[in-house]
Amino acid sequence: MERTGFRSITAATGEPAGEPLATHGVADVEAVCAAAEAAFDTYRSIDNEARAAFLEKIGEEIVALGDTLIETACRESGLPRPRIEGERGRTVGQLKLFAGVVRRGGWMGLRIDPAMPDRAPLPRPDLRLRMIPLGPVAVFGASNFPLAFSTAGGDTASALAAGCPVVVKGHPAHPATGELVAGAIRAAVKACGLPEGVFGHLVGPGNELGQALVQDPRITAVGFTGSRGGGLALVKLAQAREVPIPVYAEMSSINPVVLCPAALSARGAALGTAFVGSLTMGAGQFCTNPGLVLAVEGEGLDAFVSAAAEALTQAEPQTMLTGGIHAAYERGLQDLSSHDKVETVARGKVGEGVARGQAAFFQTDAQAFLADAALGHEVFGASSILVRCRDADELAAVLKAAEGQLTATIHMDEADTDFAAKLVPVLERKAGRILANGWPTGVEVAHAMVHGGPFPATSDGRTTSVGSLAIDRFLRPVSYQNLSAALLPAVLRDGGPGDAPLLLDGTLVAGSAN
Template sequence: MTDSVLSEPPAGFQSVDPSTGATWGDTFPVHGADEVDSACAAAEAAFDAYRSTDRETRAAFLERIGAEIMGIGDDLIVTAMRESGLPRARLEGERGRTVGQLKLFADVVRRGAWLGLRIDPALPDRQPLPRPDLRLRMIPLGPVAVFGASNFPLAFSTAGGDTASALAAGCPVVVKGHPAHPATGALVANAIHRAVDACGLPAGVFGHLSGPGNELGSALVRDPRIAAVGFTGSRGGGLALVRIAQERPVPIPVYAEMSSINPVVLAPAALRARGAALGSAFVQSLTMGAGQFCTNPGLVLAIEGEGLDAFVGAARAALTQAAGQTMLTGGIHSAYRAGIEALQGHSAVETIAQGEVGEGVASGDAAFFATDAAAFLSDSALGHEVFGPSSLLVRCRDEEELHQVLRVAEGQLTATIQMDPSDEAFAAGLIPILERKAGRILANGWPTGVEVTHAMVHGGPFPATSDARTTSVGSLAIDRFLRPVAYQNLAEALLPPELRGDGNGAPRLVDGKPA
């Protein structure tokens, strides 16, 4: 990519209906180097004013964004349906989650624990030297680049979790909208612009860029004014951004949520007691939203035996009847087809079942495959994500072999154990292994379905994410965009308000203890 390419963009691009492949609606601008520059300049210019806002102002702003999004009305849902192929109920739920996480971060901002306030008072009489007054707070990193995700056009896109947590931290945000839903993105971006205006904030607090190619995002991450990146998408895309960020004169953190196959372990007693019920529940989780969740159960592990046959039989029956669903984009559909064709053609893989092919040009038919542990251990490609409603059963001879498969598996967002009370010893042996592989460990549930709460971790060891020390969902996500600063012997008037005298209500540690 060169600047001259960026400077002469094509005229515009349109939405695509993934069920037909046809373009429709408004033409959206293809932004280039000039727009990256002006969005980043505005974000940088807004940073000091925005990070100085009091907590109530910032919380009210987040809530106002939510209100403005609701204010768009049904047009938002209809537009997102047409751009994503996702059904109404799913998108209405996703809008609720989007507004809910803005409210969650408003509450987090008000409480102020994220400021991490610490005070070590001066000890003027300490020997051999007096101790100075030391005070610490977390400050925002600077303008954040957020990449909209294809699979959550609302909750993980323009006003999604990365945007909400970065704005909560005090960082201006420049969103690179996902090209699969430009009309949805524009509606939401305008809602945020209205909230910025209504709250009297500088316009640069939020910027929105659109365009179909990768050059725009690369230029954004290279911009020296960008201080951190939030991304949800493919492993290739995430790793490319990480590389660009590391090669900058001043490297910056990239929080990329990339790739996970979310192992589900079927414990022996549970399999014996309810193998068939687990099989049909599994297919329900696998095919939800055309399997396009980061936490989709793409890997099932079990020890050979009678219960496993019942599981496989029920899964086959359920999956064979699963209706094909339109996938998010033609590209995602093609990649999915290539992924399942590779499994179908793999000499060590058996096809258990395939779902119905639905209508439309991008309809993904669900697929369930099986292999054995030896084959899985000898071919790392079998552990790679196939984004969509595909899953692979790995038949293990015994507990030790099942442990071995988990130990060589890559890092994951989630790991699930389906277990009965008598499987407790089996599960206890798994948990130390799973803790090192995943960010969330579930018992007797399915990994799809991510609560937006305080104790949620939506993250995990590489390559599930580029930074296992964080989460991209839940209130802890705000910490990604903060860094500590200590103030030594500063006069009261020069300290930030929350570190003065009695502070302003945020929790503090004084000499390491809650005060």
């Protein structure tokens, strides 16, 4: 490692804090990946209880960082204290969630088809299957969740839960936060007696480090949360390798919100006010920010727009994560506000200081939106566009033309049921999560959550990056045919699965406890 001009930046001032930081070079990637590879067979062999305890220990070590972590993350991200405290809780909570998943053992996907030695014309062999981890995983954290989607975030937690060593490329927008969390993980590795290579951490600005990491032959999968450009660049690198590897990139979504007619009539104004709350939360810097609103023309819609405009005009400016993100946000708003088919409904208050986001709400009509794909591109930050539709058919046409999304939201009353029911099959094909009468921001970390969706929301719409199903991304099946007990993995020996679910000759046995 060497000291360069790389610094931790205080988001609210744009000024560096502390000394120049030690950074890694491309040559360090080699050593870190070699250690991860060397640790893999040991780490994947420890039992489920030991792996679960390790995940919980990481959570404890993060909590033990105390206020230093909270203050550092607030300073580097510009996000307010309650948000960062909540995010720490979520980070620890998802580690605990995966500890539970590892203990219950469903992730192993155990299957046994017993031998049928007397079957005619040919005997059936004894076949046993389990999921095994892929190998070392590279994780690229997000700037907008410096804890929950970063160093010890969802990708790291799910990959470690699967039994994969993790190499994190620390996000350059919060290097001090990242180093604190990396230290907590290293402490947990040590406390649990695991090989050091179970966790690696690469620090530095620019793209070279990350590129070298994805190209390293020992890396077997990549988790990424960030921009579409960044995600697609990593996908391209991964596909060009001698052995291509999967990239799980969560990239771009404008999260359509449909306002149904009866709901608009009954409470258009209330919806407008609530919408602005979701739009401006965290300076709009959520993957699930409601960037597209769809509704049929009418008095209810006018009430929605008026209330939204009034609320937005009062919206306080908020510090954005980095100067670069703020500049991209401003460019996006400029493109929309100067578009000749787009009207600016309202802007938030102008801020003083660097990187202050001034929220924006635009409107256009369906024909204009359908005619220009650029109007459907994500502007990361508090920006949303209302598409006014003539009728239900035009609204459905806009949804059908939309790109893949993380979420799709329906605001409806009971009288809207037919209107909404027709949209559900369309939305299922467009999004990973469909929600009613809520707002897409705020992603519950749970078993039935999907934070994923068709391209370009993610690079692989068959998966989720939040919730316990995320562990499946880092596993692959192996079948064992006629292996003696001595050679079989312990969980596949007769009586070995314990309480873990088992598909026995095609029938699910939910564990011996059932």
